[in-house]
Amino acid sequence: MRQTLAFLMAAGLTAAAAFSAAPARAETTLEVVHAYGAFRERFYQPLADAFMKDHPDIKIKFRAPATDYYEGHLAVAREAMTGQTPDIFFAGMNLLPDLASMLAPRNQITDLNPFLDQEGQAWVDKNYDINVLELGRIDGHQWGLPFNASTPIAYFNADLMKKAGLDPQQLPKTWDEFIEAAKKIKQANSDVDGMQINLALGDWFWQAMVYSYGGTMMSPDRTKVTYGDDAGLKAATTVRRLVEEVGMPWIDEDAGMAQFAAGKLGIFIGSTGDIRTMDDAIGGKFKLVTGTFPMGAKDGHLPTGGNFATILTQDPEKQKAAWEFVKFLTSPAGQKVTVLGSGYMPTNKQALKNEYLGEFYAKNPDWKTSLTQWPIAVAYFGYPNVKSIKVWKAQSEVLFRIGSGDVSPVDGLKEMVQSTEAIVKE
Template sequence: MRKMIMAAAAVLMGVSTAHATEIVIQYPYGELFNGTHQQIAAEFAKKRPDIKVTFRAPYDSYEEATQKILRESITKQMPDVTFQGLNRIRIMVDRNIAVPLDDFIKAEKNFETEGFHQAMFDIGTQQGKVYALPFAISLPIAYYNLDLVKKAGGDPNNLPKTWDEVFVLAKKIKALGSDVNGATIAWDITGNWLWQAPVFSQGGSMLNADESKVAFDGPEGQFAINVFARFVRDAQMPNLTQPDMRAAFAAGKTGIHFTSTSDLAKVTEMVAGKFQLKTHHFPDVKPGVGRLPAGGNLGVITATDPAKQKAAWEVMKFWHGPEGAAIMAKTTGYMPPNKKANDVYLKDFYEKNPNNYTAVSQLSLLTKWYAFPGENGLKITDVIKDHLQSVVNGQRAGEPQAVLKDMARDVQKLLPKTRS
């Protein structure tokens, strides 16, 4: 009898596997997320053998992710689930690519007990409907090499709270040697993220309320563009790529590095105990009005077949649920938006890993990562990046306000005419 039962089970398993619904996933930044998604997929397979998850080669960046999904929507070659930057849901909805999730959410019982909550839904909401769920959330933070801080006469227990203090310390660190960098900033992170951060930190915005006019050229933007110029003038920041900045910091050659929490796991691994690493808050966030843009990515269902959409929802529930979110937090520097992941699965994690808690302590400052409107939204991102590059490469570091004026003029030309 036992042999008969085992044989029957094997037959059923074979049938289940043979008829498993395949869900194809594509996500960005393989160097950060390959291990994460593989681990989540392995756990998901244990619970849902009736759904087979396969991965496409990762997108190189959020920009490539959006451009590729726009092309694939025309050729009908989209994956079933795509992970896009938080600031890209707007264009996904405008192009009728993202599948609304409201009916799936309403059909769930006790969804809140699994850590899903309104704030999660709000991040992926456009035009009154939920089109995406946030997967990984990041905020800008500072990374400090405490060994260099001490050598430069800084106090590891009283790290800079303002940009003035940052650049005073950076000068001292730079004076330690010609092969030492005082401070660097990953200024060209996708979507102008670290341009928005200092602007938002002062209470500013990218455009005015009806999105008809540039607003980043006011006092807040003037403050922000001067910060970028000071990295060159005061900190003598070298003209490095993001990976090279990360490598220089991890090698012990940079005292202060500003980037996303998403780099934390990778940087910690690269540092490998060569020096004492400490993360710290983003400087000069104006009390009461200052905010910081939430970075990271969200999951979007793009499958057009109803059966595929149903299976894709099961995948998203697990990926964004407490188990998937906890794996994501432990394997990256990102924060999980899922409440149960934080309260239950990661209860002791932040106590043992205080560097990961820095961004969590800034959650009250979180605001949306802004996406520019209209057909030229992606082009505006590139225009801003080009102008910022003229400052950080030293070419126009001596005239940041002129750069800001030119940047505002060029962005204004690309805004939708119907809004002007």
């Protein structure tokens, strides 16, 4: 698998170098900031090198990567005060509304609509699905172009499933089915855990649970907390069931991945962006199968993780060069390199053709699971005024108590809603 990925990525870089238009005439240096340093060598740097080879008059200079999207956002907020923002910034999916509301009034973020218009509607339609573009559109402005995109998926240890009498070809689909499967895996294997979902660090998976039951976090205008409804209660009750009935360990995503890769966990709920790392970590020790995220309602949906490429520079020449780089990154060949280096979903429609990812997906269907969830994917919600971190800190403490049985799902959910309302109003 590793040799195949290396070959395919090399081929992708060769093709990507021919995608974007001619370079800007004047020598231009673009300063770029992204989160998660491990992805620098996986795809950011290889793509930058290929771009610079084809655009010798444009230099891509990466600043130090942010630890995560929140740190990156806060750093840009500080830099905006002194006019030191990067030329290109990869903003977390749930943070774009706050980024735009902060920078647009100061004219420190670039609307990409004029660049898309210049390319022509036929070109836009050929490359980007309207729903994908809509993720980065706010009040008619295209503030970001989706670069990395993911939905949460399920990873199954097929060997442990078979030992428990389960068929890896008939994967569970609902929360009830997942819980029953996890219980059987644990009963058949005394030294393993049945299932794990990260509710210890970050609210993406908690949002996914609420969404899977048809709920939302707040009203569209972000003025009213809405997850205190029946969908939220079902999600909170499921948290309790996972601990009480399945014995789920309360650990973060990295610890869950390590336990799964070691063959000591039957079902792991994680990001599709983990699949490359998971494949490498398992190293053939057991058969890996991926499946869709558990659903609790027919109208269930899922939050889209990942990031947007945003152009912050207001220098006209830099804007032109930045657009060429962003266009290159989101090209079908550029997305091929990105996907193979991570497992993220491609954000360019043409990337699904055989010469890009089509043939690879046909041979590696487990990498394609997240794509089947695009129809139910919605924006990853961000609380107003960059309050997501503080809101999640309060939510996670209550969720832990719900899981441990120290508070009932009903009372715990009420407490979570009240704390969220108070924090948002601060």
